Amino acid sequence: MIQAIIFTVILAAGIYFFARNVGRIRRNILLGKPLDRNDQPAKRWKTMLRVAFGQSKMTVRPIPAFFHFIIYAGFLIINIEILEIMIDGVAGTHRVFSFLGPLYDFLIAGFEVLALLTIVACVVFLARRNILKLKRFWSREMTSWPRSDANIILFTEIVLMTMFLTMNASDQLLQLRGVEHYKVAGAFPISSMYAPLLDGMSTDGLMGLERFCWWGHIIGIIAFLNYLPYSKHFHIIMAFPNTYYSNLKPKGEFTNLESVTQEVKLMLDPSLTPPPPSDTPMRFGAKDVQDLTWKQLMDSYTCTECGRCTSVCPANITGKLLSPRKIMMDTRDRLAEVGSNIDKNGTFKDDGKTLLNDYIKPEELWACTTCNACTEACPVNIDPLSIIIDMRRYLVMEQSEAPAEWNGMFSKIENNQAPWQFSPADRFNWKNEE
Amino acid sequence: MTLKVRTVQDFISNGESPEILFWVGCASSFDQRAQKITRAIAKILNSCNVSFAVLGTEEVCNGDPAKRAGNEFLFQMQALMNIQTLNGYGITKIVTGCPHCFNTLKNEYPQLGGTYQVIHHSMLLQQLINEGKLTIQGGKFLGKKIVFHDPCYLGRGNDVYEAPRDVIKKLDAELFEAKRHKANALCCGAGGAQIFKESEPGNKEINVDRTEEILESKPDYIAVGCPFCNTMLSDGVKTLNKEDSVKVLDIAELIEKANDL
Numbered sequence: 227m228i229q230a231i232i233f234t235v236i237l238a239a240g241i242y243f244f245a246r247n248v249g250r251i252r253r254n255i256l257l258g259k260p261l262d263r264n265d266q267p268a269k270r271w272k273t274m275l276r277v278a279f280g281q282s283k284m285t286v287r288p289i290p291a292f293f294h295f296i297i298y299a300g301f302l303i304i305n306i307e308i309l310e311i312m313i314d315g316v317a318g319t320h321r322v323f324s325f326l327g328p329l330y331d332f333l334i335a336g337f338e339v340l341a342l343l344t345i346v347a348c349v350v351f352l353a354r355r356n357i358l359k360l361k362r363f364w365s366r367e368m369t370s371w372p373r374s375d376a377n378i379i380l381f382t383e384i385v386l387m388t389m390f391l392t393m394n395a396s397d398q399l400l401q402l403r404g405v406e407h408y409k410v411a412g413a414f415p416i417s418s419m420y421a422p423l424l425d426g427m428s429t430d431g432l433m434g435l436e437r438f439c440w441w442g443h444i445i446g447i448i449a450f451l452n453y454l455p456y457s458k459h460f461h462i463i464m465a466f467p468n469t470y471y472s473n474l475k476p477k478g479e480f481t482n483l484e485s486v487t488q489e490v491k492l493m494l495d496p497s498l499t500p501p502p503p504s505d506t507p508m509r510f511g512a513k514d515v516q517d518l519t520w521k522q523l524m525d526s527y528t529c530t531e532c533g534r535c536t537s538v539c540p541a542n543i544t545g546k547l548l549s550p551r552k553i554m555m556d557t558r559d560r561l562a563e564v565g566s567n568i569d570k571n572g573t574f575k576d577d578g579k580t581l582l583n584d585y586i587k588p589e590e591l592w593a594c595t596t597c598n599a600c601t602e603a604c605p606v607n608i609d610p611l612s613i614i615i616d617m618r619r620y621l622v623m624e625q626s627e628a629p630a631e632w633n634g635m636f637s638k639i640e641n642n643q644a645p646w647q648f649s650p651a652d653r654f655n656w657k658n659e660e
Numbered sequence: 661m662t663l664k665v666r667t668v669q670d671f672i673s674n675g676e677s678p679e680i681l682f683w684v685g686c687a688s689s690f691d692q693r694a695q696k697i698t699r700a701i702a703k704i705l706n707s708c709n710v711s712f713a714v715l716g717t718e719e720v721c722n723g724d725p726a727k728r729a730g731n732e733f734l735f736q737m738q739a740l741m742n743i744q745t746l747n748g749y750g751i752t753k754i755v756t757g758c759p760h761c762f763n764t765l766k767n768e769y770p771q772l773g774g775t776y777q778v779i780h781h782s783m784l785l786q787q788l789i790n791e792g793k794l795t796i797q798g799g800k801f802l803g804k805k806i807v808f809h810d811p812c813y814l815g816r817g818n819d820v821y822e823a824p825r826d827v828i829k830k831l832d833a834e835l836f837e838a839k840r841h842k843a844n845a846l847c848c849g850a851g852g853a854q855i856f857k858e859s860e861p862g863n864k865e866i867n868v869d870r871t872e873e874i875l876e877s878k879p880d881y882i883a884v885g886c887p888f889c890n891t892m893l894s895d896g897v898k899t900l901n902k903e904d905s906v907k908v909l910d911i912a913e914l915i916e917k918a919n920d921l
Contacts, residue, residue, distance in 0.1 A: 286844070478817025479767035483732045487772065490736040511730065540847040540870075545863030593860040596728050596852030597812040602843050618730030631857035632729050639734055643720035644686040645856055654716040656684070656695040657663045657702070 233315035233444075240448035247455035251527055254565040258520035263471040270470045273607070278469040283605040287534075290354075293347035297383065300344040301462065307337050307390075311444050324411030334412035338394060341387040342416045348380045348387075355380075362533035365542075367552035372458065372531050379459045386446045393439035395421040396432045405429055408436075461530035465606045468528040471521055472607040477598045480615060483510065486623075511619025514580040515561045518613060525608040526558035535600035535610060541593040548593040550600035550610035556585035557613060582617055591617050592629055663702050667716040668749045678713035680784075681751045683765060685758040686721050687887035693894065694887035700916035701757050701781050707921055708793045712755070718745055724760040727768070729853035736772065739764075743774035754778045757912070759814035759886045760851070766818070780814055782824040782885050782911055789830060798832035800918045806833045807879040808911075809870070809893060810845035811886035824885050827911050831918055836877045846870045848896075850888035871896025875906065882908045 263270075276282045281298065284291040310323045324330050355363045355376055363373070395417035400408040414421070424432065454460045485508055492498055512518050535550035536542050542549050560581045568574050582588075594614045601609050622628045628636070635645045643650045671678050682705065688698040705712050723738035746754075754776045756762040766778035779787075788794035806828055814820045821842045828835050840846045849859070849866030859865060871893055874882055882897070884890045887910075894908045909917070 476763075476767050476818045478763040478813045480727060482768065482771040483736075486732045486736055490733060490740060494737070494740055510732065538844070538846075540849060540866045541860070541862070543846075543864075544859075544866050544869055546860045548860075589860055592857075593854075593862075594852050595812070595847045595849060595854050595866065597847035598816040599812075599844075599847065602816050615728070615730065619732055620730075622730035623733060628729060628731070629857050632731075632853060635725060635729070635853065635856040636731055636734055639721050639723070639726055639738065643738075644690060645721060645725050646686070646690060648690045650717055650720070653684075653689045653719060654667075654714070656689055656698050657665045 227318060230316060230318040236445060236448060237312065237315065240452060244451050244455070247452070250565055250569070251455055251460075253568075254561050255520050255523045255527065257516050257561070257564065258518050258523040259516075261519040261521050263521060266474060269474060270472070273472050273474070274466055274470040277472070277605070277607055278465040281605065283603075283607075286603070290351075293350050296340070296343045296347040300340040300347075300387075303340055304337055304390075306333065308444070308447060311440070315444060320407055321409065321411045324409060330411055331413035334394070335415050338391060338414060338416040341390050345384050345387045348384045352377065352380050362537045365533065365536060365549065365551075367549055367555055368531070368533070372555070375457050375459070376531075378453075379457065382446065382450055382453075386443055386450070389439040389443040389446065391417045393436055393443060395424055396427075396436040396439065399424060399427075400429065400432055400436060403429055403432075405433070458529065458531045461528055461606060464524065464528035468524055469607050471524065473521075473601075473609060473612075477601055481612065483619070486510065509620070510623040511621070512613065512616035513582050513620045513624070515557060515564055516574075517620070518557070518616060522609070522613050522616075523557070523561055525610075525613075526554050526561060528606050529554040529558065529608055530606075531555060532605070534603040534605065535608070538599040538603045540595055540597060540599065546590075546593040547587065548590045548614075550614075552590070553586060553610045553613055554608060557581060560585050582620065586617065588621055588627065591621065594618075663699055664706055665702050666713050667718070668713045668751070669716070669718075671713050672749070676711075677750070679711040680713075680753040680755055681746070681749075682712045682714050683722075683754050683756040683761050683778075684714055684719060685756060685761040685887070687891075688757045689719070691887060691891070693890065697887060697890070697910040697912055698757055700910065700912040700921070703921040704785065704788075704794065704912060704915055704919075707919065708788050710788070710793075715745065722761050722764045724764045725853040725856060727764070728851065729856075735768075739769055739772050739774070743769060743772055746774055746776065752776055755781055755784045757781050757887070759811040759817070760888070763813040763817050780818075780820060780823070780885065782814070782827060783820065785827045785911065785915065786823040789827065794915075796830040796915060796918050797920075798918070801831040801833035801881075801914070804831075804833045804880040805836055805878065806831070806881045806883050806914070807836045807838055807874050807877055808841075808883045808885075809838065809848065809874060809889055810842055811884070811889050812845070812847050812851050814885055815845055816843055824883070824911050828883055828914065831914060833881075836879060838874045839876065840873065846873065848886075848889040848892035850892045855888055855891070865896075865899075867892035867896040868899055871900060871902075875900065875902060879906055881914070882906060883911050883914060884908060885911055 281295060284294055313322045314320055354360050394414050397408060398414050398418060399421055401410045492500055509517055515523060531551060533551050539550055564574060567577055591614050596611060598611060601611055638647055639645050642648060668678065684698055688694045720741055721738050722742060723735035727735035754765055756765065759780055762778060762780040765776065808824055808828055825835060847866060848870055882893055884893060890908055890910060897903055897906055897908060
């Protein structure tokens, strides 16, 4: 009874804090500018099912795709077990789903196999990061926190799965000994292999171990849930909405700035009446996170820093400062900073910082070839390119800080209608020369 | 020798209208190397009796380099000027010799009032072959190895991967793929207005990296579909001193060669 009350309190607190943090993230995302991504729902569902649920873009790299799929399947399927643990915890029952009989045995056996495979996959991933030191996990923006974040996640998953298996190992011994409360249920293909090691323990000792693992497992999961909003691992949730709201247009198409269209039309035809001035000061392009759209901000919370974008970026490959992953990490870090500023002050109080310059340097932005390799590589359809372009727009149109050679190119287009110094009258000369 | 190429004006003064507008683009109009590609495209269209016109001196930069560089003002100025011209002539179908013009006209002009059916020249060549209007004579490229380099704004940008390959397959050559190809292809380094400035500090030029990768399969020809890729990869070949063993040619030039146009 006391156990049930303690459990209920911990569970309720865990859910409350998680919901509060998710609410804050939602608010942060909605600081972004409006953008309509509610068209074509059928196509959006399909994209989400294919890319997030079906992990279609992971398959480009088969080895991580295989191990990632194991952890993903483990996460999805073991949730059924967590449901049982929660009911048991609140109601004080034990293995409440055991009435399912053979199906229950099948499920528990399946969870055990997945748990072992998950441990193997996590060990492989830890080795790739810390022993093989794959380049994309050690590049410039992968400073100590992003690297620790990854290791904490993998290590926690190993601990959780080990506790789950040890819980089953002690449980089955207690079942065999006919201890009251431990009804005979479940099949244990993995934990039965090392259960004999625990057989020397007293019944009380086993019960203690079983309870310790049960509590450790579920409290660990609740703690992990609350770690998510602070971690890159938040992608396990965000991958789904983020792929639903994917850009469905051709990747080559860049957004049209309607505010610019107004002004350009006025310039070309001064007889048009200008629209009434709007209340909000207009800014071309993006200087800070509030200038980005909510989708660009959602992208930043979805990024799990896998670095596939950066590993295919032509600028990054050839040693330039630009890294699409860093663009996403910077956007999230700045947005989180703006968010805590709002939490503290009620509304955003100017802190003298901006995403541009304080986080992202113009040199990074100029290096982009807009080739879309990053957006193609992202397994959850994040678009770093659009942020790069919006920040270029701010630098070029608001600050007039384009590289000198680009300013030259601009004036040539303006003056002689081509990005090079040629006379417009010579444009058709190509037909003559041979 | 002057090619038989008529402007839209020529058509109109004869009381005719062209089937399709050939949008040439700045690089293909002014750059000496790229002019050869433009002439190749015109020759192929003439050989298939396609009724096409160009804007001639009425064409102005489509605005792509300005837009990618972040100068939306300048882009829209250029776009609106072109749209005025195109709409004024009632143009409905456009073929471009450049993936950047193709992308901008196809995707970015509609929101500014210019909606046309736009294709890249590789797509037109594929259509002409499929319709039986263009037959490619084998022989010239027998046993030669050709690698196709995907332009970003044709491939990833607009999901056109097969048209240029289908065209190359009609030559009696062996089509090879670079290690990174189609959706995973590496950029030549020119896009995003990079070709108009020096690159930022790094340890290598992108075009050299890409050329090295393409040369791994020891091709006789590097086939391209973009005047900018052409420049970048030709420079890469030059830098690596491979000019004697490998040629960089546009797919239109491959056909021009095969058919002795």
